[in-house]
Amino acid sequence: MRRKTxxxxxxxxxxxxxLAFAGFHNGGVGECNGCHTVxxxxxxxxxTATQSGPYLLRGTDQGSTCLNCHSANQNLPSYQxxxxxxxxxxxxxxxxxxxxxxxxxxxKKNYTWTSGQSVLTDYGYMHGHDIVAADYRYxxxxxxxxxxxxxxxxxxxxxxxxxxxxxxxxxxVNGTIVSSGLQNACGSGSYESSPDPTTNCPVGxxxxxxxxxxxxxxxxxxxxxxxxxxxxxxxxxxxxESVTQTRVAYGQGMSxxxxxxxxxxxxxxxxxxxxxxxxxxxxAKLGFLANNYNAYVKTGDITGTRQTAYLSLVPFEExxxxxxxxxxxxxxxxxxxxxxxxxxxxMCLTCHRAHASGWDxxxxxxxxxxxxxxxxxxxxxxxxxxxxxxxxxxxxGRSSRETARTYYxxxxxxxxxxxxxxxxxxxxxx
Ligand code: HEC
Ligand code: HEC
Ligand code: HEC
Ligand code: HEC
Ligand code: HEC
Ligand code: HEC
Numbered sequence: 001m002r003r004k005t006x007x008x009x010x011x012x013x014x015x016x017x018x019l020a021f022a023g024f025h026n027g028g029v030g031e032c033n034g035c036h037t038v039x040x041x042x043x044x045x046x047x048t049a050t051q052s053g054p055y056l057l058r059g060t061d062q063g064s065t066c067l068n069c070h071s072a073n074q075n076l077p078s079y080q081x082x083x084x085x086x087x088x089x090x091x092x093x094x095x096x097x098x099x100x101x102x103x104x105x106x107x108k109k110n111y112t113w114t115s116g117q118s119v120l121t122d123y124g125y126m127h128g129h130d131i132v133a134a135d136y137r138y139x140x141x142x143x144x145x146x147x148x149x150x151x152x153x154x155x156x157x158x159x160x161x162x163x164x165x166x167x168x169x170x171x172x173v174n175g176t177i178v179s180s181g182l183q184n185a186c187g188s189g190s191y192e193s194s195p196d197p198t199t200n201c202p203v204g205x206x207x208x209x210x211x212x213x214x215x216x217x218x219x220x221x222x223x224x225x226x227x228x229x230x231x232x233x234x235x236x237x238x239x240x241e242s243v244t245q246t247r248v249a250y251g252q253g254m255s256x257x258x259x260x261x262x263x264x265x266x267x268x269x270x271x272x273x274x275x276x277x278x279x280x281x282x283x284a285k286l287g288f289l290a291n292n293y294n295a296y297v298k299t300g301d302i303t304g305t306r307q308t309a310y311l312s313l314v315p316f317e318e319x320x321x322x323x324x325x326x327x328x329x330x331x332x333x334x335x336x337x338x339x340x341x342x343x344x345x346x347m348c349l350t351c352h353r354a355h356a357s358g359w360d361x362x363x364x365x366x367x368x369x370x371x372x373x374x375x376x377x378x379x380x381x382x383x384x385x386x387x388x389x390x391x392x393x394x395x396x397g398r399s400s401r402e403t404a405r406t407y408y409x410x411x412x413x414x415x416x417x418x419x420x421x422x423x424x425x426x427x428x429x430x
Pocket of ligand 3: 067102159160162
């Protein structure tokens, strides 16, 4: 017996390692067995997950099926993990994943603190898209009935609301997005290392996002009108930014894509639609504000240059869908930090993350009532935290480790002790 189990174990391990490196979806539909089970047998890819939900899925629901492979088993950033379970993040310990989209674990982080006489609470469900995934204890938003600025039902929001589980949307050799009439994708199209599409070989669209017409069978009635954005992620994308930044090269179309569910928030010109929203979209050009973006280093320091101006806490779109350009700009080693120009776009992800963050409204940085986002214990620049002597209410119930994690483990010393909101990267009000 013993002799037999060892080689079998090694074979399984080899398959697993290959999966982790070679990929599961490969820009299209992955092995059916990773998500579906016909006879409730365990799966090599999805581990012990044998639960059979609707559509013979390996989870109680669609989102749980995805999390069988996308929920981390340790509190360290790694590959495709985008959720940290609560057992790995007790009070004071933040979620571990630092992907561009963010760790859904923040949705489970409630914070309570006192300010004067009042006890204040920052509820986890305010920190991002409240996805339904019962096996992993994620539930729909208790406050929103529909997507703000749209009609998409909050009770139906799950991974496949945004990502096509069968990866049918592909980017072709001439740059168009199609969902039929072509062979399966020849690989992921999301990375700087991805193959370029050829005539016979399209690639997956950015992050397998649903394109125009996308409407899951189980959530009919809200078909998307806009195709996925042009964007390229660096292949090393789930990592702390303590030393170098993770730069997704956002090209264009992200805001239009978010507007599939939030149409009222798409607004290219300030104050012209009567909606009074912050401009965001392919038409929301930085114009002369690009000079601010490039000069701004931190509060009190506007001596920066365009060559080194990029800040992943305040990204912009480059205003192009040219993948030759985008692939050169998606880096995790700070080899390309060039800032904005007048043709750059403000987009939804300039301020928000796509999944969740450590702040309300899944903002990339603290944009609350506070004047300063950093603290000054004993004259040292630090992230506010309940463990740091100073203004308890500034920490908003977070440990300094948790606050640091919201900034993807950047040292606070990148800024000043009296650092103001990063809206100033473009507006430089003070
Ligand atoms: C059997 C394991 C498994 C399951 C189940 C699974 N994934 Fe993945 N997923 C992976 C792995 C491994 C990667 C990283 C390699 C890759 O990109 O294929 C990945 C990558 C991804 C990516 C990035 C792909 C790219 O090309 O940019 C997205 C988006 C994604 N998964 C979404 C989902 C969604 C949504 C579901 C549920 C419908 C799901 N996954 C279910 C294993 C899985
Ligand atoms: C990454 C996970 C994943 C993979 C891989 C996957 N599916 Fe699915 N599949 C789903 C999910 C999630 C649903 C439920 C869709 C919904 O709720 O609308 C689904 C639904 C279906 C359905 C019923 C609804 C429909 O779209 O017609 C069929 C049939 C199906 N899958 C077949 C397949 C086959 C065949 C394969 C392999 C070639 C496959 N799936 C691979 C996740 C997956
Ligand atoms: C509201 C839409 C939305 C929902 C819901 C959503 N995603 Fe995403 N996801 C995105 C977008 C947009 C990106 C690209 C983010 C970027 O590059 O800034 C992304 C990126 C990813 C990535 C690449 C890593 C990263 O975070 O950048 C993975 C893997 C992924 N999603 C899986 C999932 C899984 C699994 C679920 C459900 C548990 C899910 N997503 C729910 C929109 C969504
Ligand atoms: C498939 C539909 C869908 C797409 C696409 C979508 N959203 Fe949402 N969004 C929702 C729904 C439904 C809610 C309300 C439920 C909730 O709060 O999670 C919501 C809520 C939000 C919230 C408020 C979160 C809170 O905690 O109050 C923000 C901010 C947001 N979305 C931004 C975005 C951005 C940015 C994008 C594009 C990357 C996007 N959404 C794409 C459906 C969507
Ligand atoms: C300049 C930064 C910025 C940009 C760009 C931006 N937002 Fe927001 N968004 C915020 C802030 C700050 C809030 C917090 C609430 C408020 O001030 O209205 C917010 C709140 C939201 C909410 C929650 C509203 C509610 O009623 O609960 C949604 C949904 C949302 N944004 C979606 C989007 C979408 C979609 C886009 C792109 C079309 C976008 N945002 C672009 C900064 C931004
Ligand atoms: C990436 C650059 C950028 C960032 C970051 C940014 N903005 Fe803006 N903002 C713009 C642009 C571009 C305009 C439109 C041109 C203008 O009004 O000067 C604008 C316009 C505005 C306006 C005027 C709107 C109107 O209708 O006239 C306000 C107010 C504003 N932004 C507030 C904010 C706040 C608050 C934040 C942080 C949550 C923020 N901005 C972050 C680029 C940015």
